[in-house]
Amino acid sequence: MRDARGNRRQPIGLRLWLSGGWLLILACAAIFAPLIAPQDPLAQDLFSGRLPPFWESGTEPGFWLGTDSLGRDVLSRMLYGARLALIVALVAGTLTCIIGASLGLIAGYYRGWPDRIISRFVDIWMAFPPVLFAILLIAVIGTGLTSIILAIVIIDWTRFARVIRAEAMGQGAMDYVASAQVAGRTRFGTMLTEILPNVLPTIVALLTLEMGIAVIVEAILSFVNLSISTDAPTWGGMISEGRTSVHQAWWVLVFPLITLFLTVLSFSQLGEGLKDRFDPVLR
Amino acid sequence: MRPFLSIRNLSVALKNGGLILRNVSLDVAVGKVHGLVGESGAGKSMIGKSVLGTLPRALQITGGEIWLDGVDLLSIPPAQRRKRIGATAALIPQDPLTALNPTRRIGPQITRRLVDILGWTKADAQARALELLEEVQIADPARVMRNYPHELSGGMRQRILIASAFAAKPKLIIADEPTTALDVTVQKQILRLIADMQARHGSALLFVTHDLGVVSKVCDALSVLYAGKVVEDAQMRRFFCRPVHPYSRALLAATPTYTNPTGSLMPVPQSVIDAVEREVVQHDRRWRA
Amino acid sequence: MALLRSFLMRLISTAITLFGVAVIVFVVIRVVPGNPIAMMLPPGATDADIARLQAQYGFDKSIFQQFLIWLGDVVQGDFGTSISLRQPVSELVLNRLPATLELSIMALTIAVLLGGAMALLGTRYRGTKAEGAVDIGAGMALSIPDFLWGLVLILLFGVLWPIFNISGRISPALNIDFSTNFYLFEAILRLRFDVIGDLLGHMLMPALALAIPLAAIIAQLLKQSLKETMHLDYVTLARTRGYSEHSVIIHEALPNAVLPTLTLVGVQFTFLIGGTVIIERLFSYEGLGNMAIDAVINRDLPLIQGIVILFALLFTLVNLVVDMLYVVLNPRLRHA
Numbered sequence: 001m002r003d004a005r006g007n008r009r010q011p012i013g014l015r016l017w018l019s020g021g022w023l024l025i026l027a028c029a030a031i032f033a034p035l036i037a038p039q040d041p042l043a044q045d046l047f048s049g050r051l052p053p054f055w056e057s058g059t060e061p062g063f064w065l066g067t068d069s070l071g072r073d074v075l076s077r078m079l080y081g082a083r084l085a086l087i088v089a090l091v092a093g094t095l096t097c098i099i100g101a102s103l104g105l106i107a108g109y110y111r112g113w114p115d116r117i118i119s120r121f122v123d124i125w126m127a128f129p130p131v132l133f134a135i136l137l138i139a140v141i142g143t144g145l146t147s148i149i150l151a152i153v154i155i156d157w158t159r160f161a162r163v164i165r166a167e168a169m170g171q172g173a174m175d176y177v178a179s180a181q182v183a184g185r186t187r188f189g190t191m192l193t194e195i196l197p198n199v200l201p202t203i204v205a206l207l208t209l210e211m212g213i214a215v216i217v218e219a220i221l222s223f224v225n226l227s228i229s230t231d232a233p234t235w236g237g238m239i240s241e242g243r244t245s246v247h248q249a250w251w252v253l254v255f256p257l258i259t260l261f262l263t264v265l266s267f268s269q270l271g272e273g274l275k276d277r278f279d280p281v282l283r
Numbered sequence: 284m285r286p287f288l289s290i291r292n293l294s295v296a297l298k299n300g301g302l303i304l305r306n307v308s309l310d311v312a313v314g315k316v317h318g319l320v321g322e323s324g325a326g327k328s329m330i331g332k333s334v335l336g337t338l339p340r341a342l343q344i345t346g347g348e349i350w351l352d353g354v355d356l357l358s359i360p361p362a363q364r365r366k367r368i369g370a371t372a373a374l375i376p377q378d379p380l381t382a383l384n385p386t387r388r389i390g391p392q393i394t395r396r397l398v399d400i401l402g403w404t405k406a407d408a409q410a411r412a413l414e415l416l417e418e419v420q421i422a423d424p425a426r427v428m429r430n431y432p433h434e435l436s437g438g439m440r441q442r443i444l445i446a447s448a449f450a451a452k453p454k455l456i457i458a459d460e461p462t463t464a465l466d467v468t469v470q471k472q473i474l475r476l477i478a479d480m481q482a483r484h485g486s487a488l489l490f491v492t493h494d495l496g497v498v499s500k501v502c503d504a505l506s507v508l509y510a511g512k513v514v515e516d517a518q519m520r521r522f523f524c525r526p527v528h529p530y531s532r533a534l535l536a537a538t539p540t541y542t543n544p545t546g547s548l549m550p551v552p553q554s555v556i557d558a559v560e561r562e563v564v565q566h567d568r569r570w571r572a
Numbered sequence: 573m574a575l576l577r578s579f580l581m582r583l584i585s586t587a588i589t590l591f592g593v594a595v596i597v598f599v600v601i602r603v604v605p606g607n608p609i610a611m612m613l614p615p616g617a618t619d620a621d622i623a624r625l626q627a628q629y630g631f632d633k634s635i636f637q638q639f640l641i642w643l644g645d646v647v648q649g650d651f652g653t654s655i656s657l658r659q660p661v662s663e664l665v666l667n668r669l670p671a672t673l674e675l676s677i678m679a680l681t682i683a684v685l686l687g688g689a690m691a692l693l694g695t696r697y698r699g700t701k702a703e704g705a706v707d708i709g710a711g712m713a714l715s716i717p718d719f720l721w722g723l724v725l726i727l728l729f730g731v732l733w734p735i736f737n738i739s740g741r742i743s744p745a746l747n748i749d750f751s752t753n754f755y756l757f758e759a760i761l762r763l764r765f766d767v768i769g770d771l772l773g774h775m776l777m778p779a780l781a782l783a784i785p786l787a788a789i790i791a792q793l794l795k796q797s798l799k800e801t802m803h804l805d806y807v808t809l810a811r812t813r814g815y816s817e818h819s820v821i822i823h824e825a826l827p828n829a830v831l832p833t834l835t836l837v838g839v840q841f842t843f844l845i846g847g848t849v850i851i852e853r854l855f856s857y858e859g860l861g862n863m864a865i866d867a868v869i870n871r872d873l874p875l876i877q878g879i880v881i882l883f884a885l886l887f888t889l890v891n892l893v894v895d896m897l898y899v900v901l902n903p904r905l906r907h908a
Contacts, residue, residue, distance in 0.1 A: 120588065121592075123585075123589045123592075124589050124593055124596060127589055127590070127884040128880065128883070129845065129847075129848075131849040131861075132849045132883065133880075135868050136600060136876060137600065140600055213717070216720070219719070223854075224850075243723070246726065246727070253727065254727065257723050257727070261724070264715065264720065265715050268714075336811070337811050362816065365814055365815075369813045369814015373813075374808075376805045376808070376809055378805055383806055384810075384827075384828065386831075396814065399815070400815065431903045433904050
């Protein structure tokens with residue numbers, strides 16, 4: 001039988017390697033930031049403000065990618081920014097995934113009133129603009145790393161809940177689940193041993209996707225000055241500053257933007273790639 | 284003079300190499316019904332699809348000629364070919380459930396192309412559609428024209444598709460297993476209807492089926508296809524009295540009859556299959572050389 | 573009859589959701605922070621201000637009573653007075669809504685045209701390099717959110733090749749008096765082509781940033797749906813009737829393929845409207861979202877409430893309209 005959708009399969013290997021490779025580089029940069037950063041990311045020097053990157057004229061040695069208007073080194077801030085971005089991605093992504101996927105699994109498999117309650121909450125959540133919701137939460141609970149992670153978890157659990165609910169529902173309707181129950185398994189046991197492994201590829205894909213989204217949310221919050229603190233080295237903060245001085249110093253915007261772009265792209269491509277690799281049907 | 288449809292040495296292959304049809308030749312004259320018989324996978328549907336230009340994308344015609352009304356379809360540009368086919372031939376499809384556009388009412392599905400492609404006036408097309416729906420014995424055609432497909436039964440839809448096929452007065456009809464998807468009780472009526480319509484309109488009819496019983500009822504001549512190769516091409520009476528090819532003989536023996544409904548339900552013997560396979564392999568060798 | 577019933581159920585469900593939204597907004601704004609009055613106070617407030625606010629919001633009463641009073645006001649469209657702008661919230665919010673609506677609808681139009689074109693192209697030339705390009709392009713566009721596309725567009729068309737405006741809604745130099753806040757709509761009615769051009773020049777970049785991810789989704793879903801439809805017998809039949817491949821795709825396959833994509837596009841459209849919050853900020857576009865961020869920064873609670881509830885209303889309304897559209901466009905449901 002031919003592929004009913006007629007889709008060509010993309011070269012999975014390459015996609016996985018490229019996105020995984022970039023994230024690995026990023027992780028190294030984050031871990032070893034204090035060792036490899038050429039400057040102190042917080043050090044201001046108003047006399048060397050807006051220095052261009054190294055290949056242009058009027059540079060100073062040691063400031064490879066130039067400086068911002070306060071004379072802070074762009075490269076060093078980006079390296080330290082990777083730390084914050086990856087911490088947010090890992091912690092917020094994982095927490096969101098655990099909470100959202102559990103609720104989705106329960107709603108989709110148990111149906112009945114647990115489903116009705118969870119689905120109602122999802123509906124209510126979907127009626128909020130997520131960015132505004134995040135900004136509002138941060139304004140209420142205060143800025144800081146924990147607040148950001150908390151805000152992401154509170155807002156984005158619905159993404160997992162919706163998708164996993166639908167998948168669990170589909171799996172729950174299959175005969176193999178019924179036969180597991182006939183064989184004497186408890187409902188909860190069936191959920192963990194029969195349903196969960198089958199929705200795991202989707203969970204993994206969503207998890208990496210969510211990590212990319214967490215990075216973006218952090219960047220957006222920094223962009224509106226609601227992230228960790230005003231001078232903390234975050235990509236979003238750098239982009240915010242770069243946006244205002246884009247006509248005078250493009251490099252302050254461009255380098256963090258490229259990094260953010262590649263990171264978000266890598267997270268989502270990694271998710272897609274892993275899903276293809278682990279999906280027993282596609283494999 | 285050539286017959287209305289004349290297929291000469293048609294070969295069709297998968298784009299990655301495998302042969303589907305091997306030097307197929309057959310003729311259908313105006314006013315005649317030609318049966319095309321073979322088991323599933325023999326490639327019989329691909330002949331109709333080659334003529335109509337609806338081969339799946341994975342397949343391509345690698346050689347031969349398809350003469351329709353004195354023109355070799357394979358020698359003219361694709362856009363022109365489509366127009367010619369649209370004007371002279373029509374298809375009665377296999378599955379009436381998917382062969383009507385679910386988002387459109389029945390009327391326009393019959394009349395639209397008469398207006399769009401053949402340049403009829405709306406009123407003429409409308410009148411023609413009503414007349415045809417009556418011919419295929421649909422009660423209250425005016426109402427049915429306003430129905431959506433999902434409001435009608437499978438048999439009704441197949442009647443509509445038959446009416447639609449004859450709408451533009453085509454000289455060639457290709458019926459691709461037109462009764463396979465229907466209930467047994469409806470099958471006979473539909474078969475009768477197709478035969479009647481063919482006789483009344485005098486078109487050439489290429490009837491693709493896996494059912495020899497059906498062929499014996501409606502056809503004037505037939506071709507037997509095995510593994511993409513025509514193994515026998517005969518007039519009806521001659522075929523049923525004296526089948527020449529061993530595969531035809533086995534096929535005939537495997538068809539239940541009224542006089543012997545179960546006893547003859549024998550599979551085609553392996554020795555015959557092997558013999559035909561050998562023929563095919565030899566053919567392929569010659570074809571490649 | 574059954575249709576009417578399902579619509580009623582849908583309406584009730586929408587009402588429950590909106591009630592939930594009101595509860596959440598109330599909880600987040602009134603209950604979670606320690607002293608809401610302190611949060612609402614502008615710097616340099618006097619004791620008299622505090623007393624006035626406490627009386628105004630009835631903070632001396634129980635939380636439950638406060639909620640009922642608040643809900644009663646909200647249902648009547650009374651969101652109170654903005655603290656930072658000192659105007660009725662309902663007035664402020666309704667003045668900004670047209671700007672956001674125009675931007676969202678513009679973005680939706682671009683997304684549908686762009687995504688539809690990509691899907692049709694990919695279907696017409698399926699199995700070729702063109703389809704591969706559509707797949708890769710859509711995959712990329714989908715993984716990158718509107719915020720980043722906005723920044724990329726600012727760099728490309730605001731800095732590198734500055735042909736579009738990257739901030740504001742209209743050039744102040746034009747100096748015209750609009751009688752409504754639907755600037756674009758009004759300019760079109762008045763046939764002021766210079767104004768239309770200026771408005772579009774401002775709107776195109778933010779609208780495109782919002783449209784790119786949605787266009788990618790439409791391209792993927794519609795192409796998938798089209799390809800499945802192209803295998804159906806009635807499409808094959810249309811081919812044998814002398815129609816060209818373009819005509820077959822557009823007239824026969826498309827109407828049937830659009831339906832499954834419609835509901836998903838509806839949900840995605842609410843995501844797009846949600847995206848206007850940050851995109852308006854990015855492009856300094858004077859809409860609801862930009863105002864919302866200002867309100868949060870200024871701790872203007874009445875204004876925040878008003879905007880959040882208006883957005884929620886908009887989202888549920890879009891979903892309702894999409895559901896109805898689905899029924900109206902689908903003959904199988906219409907006559908059921």
